[in-house]
Amino acid sequence: MSMIEFKNVEKYYGDFHALKNVNLSIDAGETVVLIGPSGSGKSTLIRTINGLEEIQEGQLIVNGYDLHDPKTDINRIRKNVGMVFQHFNLYNNKSTLENIMLAPRLVLKRDEAENKKVAMELLDKVGLADKADSMPSALSGGQKQRVAIARSLAMKPKALLFDEPTSALDPEMIGDVLDVMKDIASDSDMTMLVVTHEMNFAKQVADRVIFMDAGEILEDSTTEKFFTNPDDPRAKQFLSQVERH
């Protein structure tokens, strides 16, 4: 069953045509990596999925609800679709633990003792149980990102969106974050869409790789095919450029 489905989606910023006739279907449990050059529309595409950007035409069905339908309650979709940002976006006025516990308390009305237990388990899972009472300003970038991932997981989402989760990190921090993401990807129920430049990560965990350029999806192939023999010439060229680095 498809968890995320784009049907002829068009997105404009004013006059600028940012997504051009996007068709894409991601099944529940799939891990998909989205790549493409800077400005190609990767962030735009991933942000439409939880309604941070509106689409102007087409249908975008997430977890059974059409995002383009004004009757759809966006918060209901967001409850089930978490997002991890390049710059973490942890709440600066809340401790690590409170960052994780806030939305389950307010949105899911989760019982306080249960909420704390879940939050501590997640902190443990991302290796930061000792940072429960730290403020975000006292964490390194890599630690912030792992807390942000724990915050998304606390909602027990069906799908997680990652927009360049390691691009703002120092190289030595990237591995810890990728390890947490690999762990999540191994959960066969979790749907993941990841925008990243980490090609090794893509090779290891992705079921499929999508390549886009100038607002269009140009290639949508299995990981194996994408890295060995992509159809699209621009995808080929892009690959040879990133592999050289």
Place this chain on the structure above:
Amino acid sequence: MIILSSMFSAFSADNLKYLLGGLGITILVSVVSIVLSFVIGSILGVIRYEKIPYFSRFVGLIIDIVRNLPLLLIIFFTYFALPRFGVHLSILTSAIIAMTAFESMMVAEIIRGGLKSIDFGQTEGARSTGMSNAQTMWHIILPQAYKTMIPPLISQFISLVKDTSLATAIVLPELMYRAQIVYGQDNTYMVPILLLIAAMYFVVNYGLSLLAKWFDSKLA
């Protein structure tokens, strides 16, 4: 010598009591106006920040109009003009309403500026977890914004305290008004009395600025 002796009689027990009563009214008007304008200003500031179609523009227009009027004109309006529309208010109520109306707009602009200074990523982080706009505002954005707004808010409130003296014009028996009454009895009282009420204003407002510093160190 003359100044010293006039100081002695100017600061008679009766006069001091009378002036302290004036200070009480100044503080009463200030505190009530500060509390009301903080609440109303916060609401208006959030509305203007939220860009609700038409409504936010309308509120913004009102804010800009009122902010650009002299406070004295607003005080005259509430006391002298409103009765013509059948609204009769006591001097004290008129003064409080005028101060609140004016200060709310100043506070609204400070609040909006503070909200705008918070990284939009904070909002997106919260909204992406399914929190509503109101929950995001209340739990994440406002607490962070208030922190940055404390210095400008307090300096706004300091000018509010000073501006209560304008209500002398509608014979509100606040500190400035009563000072004029006291030295009206005897012209030699003028300098000592003005010095004394200067000290009173200074103590109140300096207290406020110490409060601002305390908040700043507490929240930093």
